[in-house]
Amino acid sequence: MTINIEIKAKCSNPEKVREILKVEGAIYKGIDHQVDTYFNVNNGRLKLREGTIENNLISYQREEKKGPKESDYILYKTEPNTTLKDVLIRSLGIHIVVDKQREIYFIDNLKFHIDSVENLGNFIEIEAIDKGGSIGKEKLLKQCKQYMNLFGVCEEDLLSNSYSDLLEEVSYNKAKKQNR
Structure with a gap:
């Protein structure tokens, strides 16, 4: 069983995050150009990730709340x-x-993403992952919060939605303005 606690936040200073990760001894895997195609489904979300590093079909459900949240995928x-x-x-x-x-x-068990999303901007993601169930949710939550503090992530920077939701909102607002 895999437990995953994650946060997603706006990132006004990606260079600062890169520097902190370097100081913390993070292993850099590279830049992945990812195209995530979300499909119409009745339950949760289903996306096909096509990247230069990662290629996966991902089915997931996640709470829609700001701050650290559990993801079942x-x-x-x-x-x-x-x-x-x-x-x-x-x-x-x-x-x-x-x-x-x-x-x-x-x-270690932490995965960090610095994302530049077309039509949205820059973001940071922190994923605390427990693949065997030996770390526990409390420690994963603590790890997430530790790096949130280190990166200077403020409450107002945190996102409750996925990039797909944010893009839908942008598209809706554009269409609304055009219809005025």
């Missing part, structure tokens, strides 16, 4: 340039597409 490793996307589009239809540049870092 299933990851299926995929190969680039297969017909999987066509099958999913044909059977489910596309809900929305998120295009981003993601810097990936690791420190």
